[in-house]
Amino acid sequence: MKTIQVSDKQYDFLVEMSKEMNVQDCVGTEHPVYCVFHKRKIVVDGDYDNDGWAWVCSDNDYQEIDSSEVKGFLEETIADEGVYHHDKLVEDEEILKRANDYIHDGQDDWDEETVMDALGFKKIYTKEIDIFVSAFFTMKAAKTHIEMNHYHYSKPYVYVTSGWRNFEMQMVQEVLKQITNGKSISE
Numbered sequence: 561m562k563t564i565q566v567s568d569k570q571y572d573f574l575v576e577m578s579k580e581m582n583v584q585d586c587v588g589t590e591h592p593v594y595c596v597f598h599k600r601k602i603v604v605d606g607d608y609d610n611d612g613w614a615w616v617c618s619d620n621d622y623q624e625i626d627s628s629e630v631k632g633f634l635e636e637t638i639a640d641e642g643v644y645h646h647d648k649l650v651e652d653e654e655i656l657k658r659a660n661d662y663i664h665d666g667q668d669d670w671d672e673e674t675v676m677d678a679l680g681f682k683k684i685y686t687k688e689i690d691i692f693v694s695a696f697f698t699m700k701a702a703k704t705h706i707e708m709n710h711y712h713y714s715k716p717y718v719y720v721t722s723g724w725r726n727f728e729m730q731m732v733q734e735v736l737k738q739i740t741n742g743k744s745i746s747e
Contacts (some may be wrong), residue, residue: 578739580698587699591723591730594702596693598713606685615681625681630672688715697736 566574586592604610615625625633673683693713696702702718710716723729 574736574739577697578736580700581733581737582740584699587720589720589722591726591733593721593723593729594696594699595719595721596696596702596705597690597717597719598693599688599715600691601686601688601714603684604687606683609687610685611687613683613685615676616684617679617681630676634675697733 606613613627615627615630617623676683693716694705696705699718699720706713706716706718723733
């Protein structure tokens with residue numbers, strides 16, 4: 561049998577990890593790997609698979625308005641004398657009438673695209689995709705990572721996959737699990 565030298569801090573860490581690996585829920589997965597992912601919104605062609613659309617304007621400062629926020633946006637920006645957007649007065653009477661009708665009367669026959677185009681917005685289609693962040697030996701470590709770094713991610717989550725046919729991963733997991741069984745490292 562071989563032995564390796566580790567510091568007390570490393571030994572304590574390995575023992576705690578081993579204990580966690582031996583008692584954690586493997587979620588019905590042999591050789592579980594706990595992967596953290598988060599969502600990222602990308603722009604896609606509207607004729608294909610998408611999750612929805614938004615209006616964007618990049619005249620001076622980038623601004624995005626979700627499709628569900630258009631009415632609220634117009635309510636905030638419209639004035640009796642015109643619509644101000646990015647310090648630009650929109651004076652088209654027809655656009656103002658349609659925007660006012662929509663806001664005040666709830667009419668749905670207005671042309672949203674004409675109004676938003678006049679304000680300098682462009683309609684884009686978006687899709688949320690999954691972005692891999694990191695992989696962990698324990699669910700506890702994956703959840704801790706999310707708690708400590710949540711502000712870096714959009715909708716983070718843990719996905720459990722398997723180290724099936726990954727013989728390196730399987731061997732490392734088995735060695736780590738054996739530590740608390742007294743088979744790998746002795747004090």
